[in-house]
Amino acid sequence: MTTTYHPLTEQEAIEIARSIEGVFPEGAALQSREIGDGNLNLVFHITDPASGRSLIMKQALPYAKVVGESWPLTLDRARIESEALILQGKLAPGLVPHVYRYDKELALTIMEDLSSHVIMRRGLMEGTSYPLFADHISTFMANTLFFTSDLGMNQQEKKLLVRDFINPELCKITEELIFDHPYTNADTNDIPAEIQDAIESIWQDGALHCEVALLREKFLIRAEALLHGDLHTGSIFATPESTKVIDPEFAYYGPMGFDIGALLANLLLNFAGQAHWSSDADARARFRSDLLEMVRSIWNQFETKFRALWNDHCVDRLAASAPGYQDAYMKRLLQDTIGFAGCKMVRRVYGLAHVADIDKIPDAAVREQAQRLALAVGTELIRTNRQADSIEHVIDIVKKEGF
């Protein structure tokens, strides 16, 4: 088989899968199904019905499907994804899929099949509870962020990782779609007509733009840690017992709060959209209350774990010993988290690529209410991020806008 880059056929995918040792019995009758619902990749689900064994093959496409072939994308993102997954797997064992092989020429990552799991966004939309998720994801974030930062790893080796994870093209998508286009009348925006008034208010809000500019600057400049880079609930496979973070192709060295904020934003977007799945008002209120508790718990557990790593494993003499520095660091990180969460929420209401949590609400009036709630919470998080000193700041804003 040629290894020159080309999008694989399902038959080719099967042949490659067969060459991975230790997964399928010899001579197994493998089946392939292309299951990619993303915009940037082919995803083959290879199964052996006889043994019940399976794996996933993810191949990067040289363009973004969402805009046809007109938005070319580097295949190097497959290397970045694969290397990030392997590193995250070392730092947070069991919380990312195992990588069997990375084929650079084909921009192909072959990894553990997680189809026993459900994409968490869908699970939340269906009202599934994830009682262990806050523990799992706070461990994932604390470990991957701390141990790739100047606090937790050799500071000269960290610079080489910064170099290896320079990711201009995928960062550009974030820079435009999250930190620019929603704040002006850009062609990429996908504007629900019913909330045009709220969107125009955002376009005219200079104080809001200044806060977004400060957050954009952090995204552009602060090489704090190796981020997942796209840590929303669509990048997480979950069951009530298990959590697996996938798709780190946006990985780069950036501000830690961007990962934490992306996650909290998507939980709050689900909160905003929770109006529709249950006609039982009590059940809905309980689920929303659980979501807020999850937001609180994720930050608080993250902070506790990150501080414990700092106290036990800090490699920086001054950071380990300077009185007050850790407190100042955690407060700034919380504020970044809140600001970035706001940016992620706003973008997902009327920028390119909405979230299903809100868009799939069938009733137009209920959907509009969810959109307005998400915008109100998102903009308030952005506006006030630099005043926050506890995660209760977020809870208070949601309660003020959302109950």
Added chain:
Amino acid sequence: MTTTYHPLTEQEAIEIARSIEGVFPEGAALQSREIGDGNLNLVFHITDPASGRSLIMKQALPYAKVVGESWPLTLDRARIESEALILQGKLAPGLVPHVYRYDKELALTIMEDLSSHVIMRRGLMEGTSYPLFADHISTFMANTLFFTSDLGMNQQEKKLLVRDFINPELCKITEELIFDHPYTNADTNDIPAEIQDAIESIWQDGALHCEVALLREKFLIRAEALLHGDLHTGSIFATPESTKVIDPEFAYYGPMGFDIGALLANLLLNFAGQAHWSSDADARARFRSDLLEMVRSIWNQFETKFRALWNDHCVDRLAASAPGYQDAYMKRLLQDTIGFAGCKMVRRVYGLAHVADIDKIPDAAVREQAQRLALAVGTELIRTNRQADSIEHVIDIVKKEGF
């Protein structure tokens, strides 16, 4: 001649110099003198006495001379220096030496001879006035910092420059000698016994350590612009009419304030040391007053020029349009500048590698006074950097401590 790396002899340097086109007449009787007084490089001054023409050949050594061969250093810094010089020459024409050739294998940069100029530290120690310096250096800093930042260049291409200028080994020197060792009883410190009491106070000052930790974090994390990285008065060749910035081997993507702060710190160190060169108290007071005016003028001209570039050439839609963002940016940059200036001052009094401005004061009591003044100003700049909103903050501190 072999091009395998080895430290060049003077005869080899002459042979290479002869191959540079357009500098020396054919058959010229070239002379070489090794004039390096730094710790990291050989510097050959190649001259043709007959024509009066000359050039400089700077070759990186694979170790730091200051500590013998025990501190190995990458030769890649010669590439970094050469590429930085070429880029700075484009952005700030006439303010850096012209590069004739860079030989990667020999870690050798061949460039314009500036021996008509004097190292500015020496010039200042001798009481030379540089009436155009503030204008020149503020242009150098505004142009090189703005046009290599996300404000002034394509933000995806900037990421590739960040990658090309990853400079772990030379950054490590700064991280240790400026942002760590002076704040603890490290072996590298070179402690004048007469100020042991002041130094021990610094070692016990937790609030000061916290501010240094915040500045260290910026040095480690903020990839704002391509810095010179070592912009002290020993890295500047000057005459009253001309300014040439040399030796950017510490270049990397870091916080802009580190360059500006390094420069201001070294002017203030000279201020502290000005007691000795003139027994004429009035002349001394005038020179000191001129130095303070130079500090003020450098910042103010820098700010004016940087804001003008921002207003005319900003590539970032949001940074160009968000009300208040430019003001917030400039204020934070001033604060960084002041904090870094303080760190640079403290280090040069008792860390590794003092400055001649103070160490060469022959009278022990006068020298001690200068050391204490530099420490008092430096620590106060660090302690108060986050309260500053004008360069007058610096002037006021110097006047309070220094007159």
